[in-house]
Amino acid sequence: MCVLTGLAALLSAPAAAWCGEADKPVEIEVLLFAGGEGMEFYLQCAREYEKLRPNVKVNLSGDPRMPDKVRIRILEGTYPEITNIPDGSASWNLIRGGFVQPMDEFLDAPAWDEDRTWRSSFMAGALDQYTDGGKVYGVPLTYWVWGIWYNKAMFEKHGWKPARTWDELYALCEQVKAAGIAPIAFMGRYPTYANSLLQSAYYHLAGAERFMAMLDVRQGSFDNPEFREAAALTQRLAVNYFQKGSSGMSHTEAQMQFFQGQAAMIVCASWLKSEMKGNIPPGFRLGTFNLPVVPGGKGDPTAVNAWNGYFWVMKHSRHPREAADFLRFMTSRKMAAEFCRQRDQPAAIRGASEGNLSSDLDGLVAMGKQAKSIYSYLPLRPEMDQHWADMITKLIINEERITPDDAAEMMERAAASVRSHGKHERLPCSPPRI
Numbered sequence: 001m002c003v004l005t006g007l008a009a010l011l012s013a014p015a016a017a018w019c020g021e022a023d024k025p026v027e028i029e030v031l032l033f034a035g036g037e038g039m040e041f042y043l044q045c046a047r048e049y050e051k052l053r054p055n056v057k058v059n060l061s062g063d064p065r066m067p068d069k070v071r072i073r074i075l076e077g078t079y080p081e082i083t084n085i086p087d088g089s090a091s092w093n094l095i096r097g098g099f100v101q102p103m104d105e106f107l108d109a110p111a112w113d114e115d116r117t118w119r120s121s122f123m124a125g126a127l128d129q130y131t132d133g134g135k136v137y138g139v140p141l142t143y144w145v146w147g148i149w150y151n152k153a154m155f156e157k158h159g160w161k162p163a164r165t166w167d168e169l170y171a172l173c174e175q176v177k178a179a180g181i182a183p184i185a186f187m188g189r190y191p192t193y194a195n196s197l198l199q200s201a202y203y204h205l206a207g208a209e210r211f212m213a214m215l216d217v218r219q220g221s222f223d224n225p226e227f228r229e230a231a232a233l234t235q236r237l238a239v240n241y242f243q244k245g246s247s248g249m250s251h252t253e254a255q256m257q258f259f260q261g262q263a264a265m266i267v268c269a270s271w272l273k274s275e276m277k278g279n280i281p282p283g284f285r286l287g288t289f290n291l292p293v294v295p296g297g298k299g300d301p302t303a304v305n306a307w308n309g310y311f312w313v314m315k316h317s318r319h320p321r322e323a324a325d326f327l328r329f330m331t332s333r334k335m336a337a338e339f340c341r342q343r344d345q346p347a348a349i350r351g352a353s354e355g356n357l358s359s360d361l362d363g364l365v366a367m368g369k370q371a372k373s374i375y376s377y378l379p380l381r382p383e384m385d386q387h388w389a390d391m392i393t394k395l396i397i398n399e400e401r402i403t404p405d406d407a408a409e410m411m412e413r414a415a416a417s418v419r420s421h422g423k424h425e426r427l428p429c430s431p432p433r434i
Helices: 004-013 040-052 065-076 089-096 152-158 165-177 192-207 208-215 225-241 251-259 320-330 333-343 358-370 381-395 404-419
Strands: 026-033 056-063 140-143 145-150 182-185 265-267 284-288 303-315
Touching: 026 320, 040 056, 040 320, 040 333, 056 065, 056 320, 056 333, 065 089, 089 381, 140 333, 140 358, 145 152, 145 251, 145 358, 165 182, 165 225, 182 225, 182 251, 192 208, 192 225, 192 265, 192 303, 192 381, 225 265, 225 381, 225 404, 251 265, 251 303, 284 358, 303 320, 381 404
Parallel strands: 026 056, 182 265
Antiparallel strands: 140 303, 145 265, 145 284
């Protein structure tokens, strides 16, 4: 592949370097999960790309049920070129099965609109989550950071301050309750949102190395004092301070409770505002503070719980090279900046978020700037996903709740079962730095 630098060179050079025969009409199919990001940005990318690559037609569609549709297509052997089916066991099963195109050849070529490689255009650690055996399989666009969002006007009225530690968060929740307001809205029909709290607590208690060992289900990673304490911290918050009736709420219902002023805070990632676009009352001002730390813990107190939304090129599709080229355009700095402006959501592209987010994201941006490292629930062992869901449900949702000791023993048994099957042996990567 010839080396091209700068946007002018990329557009003036033959598209065949990326797209096969430049004068031969090509259609690529892009099947996306239609979630909180909406579809407008992706459709805009498709139309603008077609203007720059006249020989390529981008057939792009989205559906909340897309994971099921993509699964059927793969079973049929009629592969779309690109999909973003949700992360976890589904994506890793596709990678393990040889269905996903390794992206390294393309990542080492120039970025779309800058004099650097496509690989170096991504934020530190953004490509790590779907790197295996020295090969990168997932291309990220969105940059999701977990935090505690709060109603700024409500906090200012009552003189409340964001919390930094678990004890400060409990004290804040008591102040909110005393004012007759629910402290935290929660999407109880999707209790795995609370895993962000438990996993964060464990990271701060046990440190980065043991956190990564836990994700790789090493022996003793759950049946230990730090995991029990993390489970106890999470359970205490849920039982005492989650909004009454939250166990029956969906994510959007809980988020509406928050935006309607029925709760002072909500635990969510950076897609919150984007997902609720059009349903936020005029003048509502958002604030964000980091998930609580444990004083004296072994984790980096500045760290953020961050991960990314990924896209995959199907290896056995008709036009994987053209698909890679479209993703290169979609993740260019220009288009990533447009994504940030449209959705008010950070992107995983270096420099794209700067100056392109509203003041509602100031707290989130500040968290990222202060962070010396990141940690996240990397799916090193996606076989554990259902066990995490079962455990957190029994810990915080069920009326007859399990104890933190029960939670630790339950997860240790699950980890032993996963290890006994020997699936997807891999060493955990070092915690990436920002």
